[in-house]
Amino acid sequence: MLSVRGVKVTPIAFPDPPLLNSAGVHEPWALRAVLQVFAGDLVGLGETYGDIAHLSLLGAAAASLDGLDIYDLSGLSQRIAAAIGTVDAPDRHGLTGDSTAAKTLARVVSAFEVALLDLQGQAIGRPVHDLLGGKVRDRVPFSAYLFYKWAGHPGASPDAWGPALDPAGIVAQARSMIDRYGFESIKLKGGVFPPAEEIDAIRALRDAFPSLPLRLDPNAAWTPATSIKVAAETSGLLEYLEDPTGGLAGMAEVAALAPMPLATNMCVVAFADLPEAVRRGSVQIVLADHHYWGGLRASAELAAICRTWGLGVSMHSNSHLGISLAAMTHLAASTPFLTYAVDTHTPWQSGVDVVTAPLEISGGAATVPDTPGLGVTLDQDALARLHENWLHCGIRERDDTSYRQRFEPDYVKRRPRW
Ligand SMILES: O=C([O-])C(=O)C[C@H](O)[C@@H](O)C(=O)[O-]
Numbered sequence: 001m002l003s004v005r006g007v008k009v010t011p012i013a014f015p016d017p018p019l020l021n022s023a024g025v026h027e028p029w030a031l032r033a034v035l036q037v038f039a040g041d042l043v044g045l046g047e048t049y050g051d052i053a054h055l056s057l058l059g060a061a062a063a064s065l066d067g068l069d070i071y072d073l074s075g076l077s078q079r080i081a082a083a084i085g086t087v088d089a090p091d092r093h094g095l096t097g098d099s100t101a102a103k104t105l106a107r108v109v110s111a112f113e114v115a116l117l118d119l120q121g122q123a124i125g126r127p128v129h130d131l132l133g134g135k136v137r138d139r140v141p142f143s144a145y146l147f148y149k150w151a152g153h154p155g156a157s158p159d160a161w162g163p164a165l166d167p168a169g170i171v172a173q174a175r176s177m178i179d180r181y182g183f184e185s186i187k188l189k190g191g192v193f194p195p196a197e198e199i200d201a202i203r204a205l206r207d208a209f210p211s212l213p214l215r216l217d218p219n220a221a222w223t224p225a226t227s228i229k230v231a232a233e234t235s236g237l238l239e240y241l242e243d244p245t246g247g248l249a250g251m252a253e254v255a256a257l258a259p260m261p262l263a264t265n266m267c268v269v270a271f272a273d274l275p276e277a278v279r280r281g282s283v284q285i286v287l288a289d290h291h292y293w294g295g296l297r298a299s300a301e302l303a304a305i306c307r308t309w310g311l312g313v314s315m316h317s318n319s320h321l322g323i324s325l326a327a328m329t330h331l332a333a334s335t336p337f338l339t340y341a342v343d344t345h346t347p348w349q350s351g352v353d354v355v356t357a358p359l360e361i362s363g364g365a366a367t368v369p370d371t372p373g374l375g376v377t378l379d380q381d382a383l384a385r386l387h388e389n390w391l392h393c394g395i396r397e398r399d400d401t402s403y404r405q406r407f408e409p410d411y412v413k414r415r416p417r418w
């Protein structure tokens with residue numbers, strides 16, 4: 001039997017540009033945590049959030065896993081549930097919806113599940129997608145993820161992307177991202193400017209890229225009435241509209257009148273949300289995210305439920321590095337019903353990574369690895385450097401709102417704002 005003989009949790013930080021959203025603006029450093037789970041001569045990798053409250057739960061979970069059979073994923077959940085108890089550790093930014101104790105547990109279990117699947121795959125010489133039922137595609141398409149952004153962090157030189165604060169800036173950003181990665185679909189993070197300006201940006205994208213599907217995601221910045229108006233004005237322009245407003249009731253009101261499907265990673269964020277969402281018809285597409293749905297198998301389960309109820313499945317992303325990119329790619333590869341291009345923050349991480357050879361996105365897609373496990377190897381030097389960043393960056397909890405208030409003291413986070 002191959003069992004866990006130790007776990008190392010390393011908090012890391014990597015540079016992040018000043019990306020705007022409905023919570024504020026990204027701080028100069030994004031936080032993550034890298035898990036190394038040791039079994040025999042093997043090491044399984046996981047990647048998750050690096051906020052201080054989450055780190056303390058990861059530590060408690062890690063301490064409970066010695067001797068666990070690497071195939072015992074039920075035992076993994078049970079041990080972690082017993083180790084962390086009933087605790088709710090919400091995000092400050094709220095960009096992935098409400099928090100509950102169940103979601104907190106799912107967020108902790110997820111990174112360990114990925115690491116154990118990586119170990120299982122290595123132990124039997126099979127890729128993680130084989131453990132999830134086998135791949136149904138060789139290439140996983142990702143979408144260009146555009147953000148309104150400042151030229152650079154205040155006090156620092158402009159970054160390589162430059163500013164994007166109007167339709168022309170957004171189109172220019174799309175061009176450089178598409179030139180570099182070949183993306184064949186586009187998502188614009190909205191909820192930053194009044195809706196009319198964001199509609200103009202969508203129109204400009206449509207003119208510049210006539211054949212590419214477009215998505216707009218204001219992270220619940222609009223009331224139902226505003227959402228209905230924007231949906232009417234963007235009729236025929238969007239493949240889906242993501243979280244225009246907050247809550248299952250508000251989304252249902254919008255969905256009843258919107259000409260395009262509504263997607264969410266904010267109002268359906270746990271299994272408990274699904275029955276009401278289906279009953280009300282609140283959403284037509286759910287964005288899976290293994291980091292908070294409980295892992296790769298839980299996300300596959302989510303996709304199966306969505307298929308049963310005729311809902312589409314797409315995939316959500318926060319700032320992440322190469323372990324998460326590999327995990328997302330294996331999941332998307334083995335989920336027949338995940339038919340939309342996957343969100344990723346990869347272009348924003350400007351080549352920084354914690355693995356030796358990150359999966360590459362070219363032609364808008366990543367080739368699914370067929371090597372054992374996740375197919376990525378930890379770069380120990382990079383891990384040490386990124387850990388130093390974490391020690392010195394001074395950020396212990398992602399807080400887009402306070403960071404924006406530092407430069408715009410009158411800024412308040414309001415959802416809905418318009
Ligand atoms: O709703 C979404 O798609 C996200 O939450 C994605 C990211 O969190 C994004 O909004 C961000 O990091 O600002």
Ligand SMILES: [Mg+2]
Binds near residue numbers: 217265
């Ligand atoms: Mg979203």
